[in-house]
Amino acid sequence: MGRRRRRKVVKIVRKTLPKVFVCPRCGARSVKVLMKAGTGKAKVTCSICGLTAELPVSPSSQPVDIYCQFSDLFYARKLG
Secondary structure, three states, rough: OOOOOOOOOOOOOOOOOEEEEOOOOOOOOOEEEEEEEOOOOEEEEEEEOOOEEEEOOOOOOHHHHHHHHHHHHHHHHOOO
16 A cells, blocks of 8 residues: 655745836836935936936835836936
8 A cells, every 4th residue: 555645735926026127218128226215216227228317215115116107207208
């Protein structure tokens, strides 16, 4: 007689928020958000085309929120 088979443990894969985003100007996946907690500002830069912006940050902001503000400003034609 054999042993009783154990049931496999099912791992739940959770999606994480991205750290590198798509540039609205050049379309490359090269936009990084650098948050400076002490100053209350975040710097958003594209390493391909050089598009940059400095945005105000609230304490509860995530990099995704700041990227959304950045893309909204770009599409409103308030950034280069």
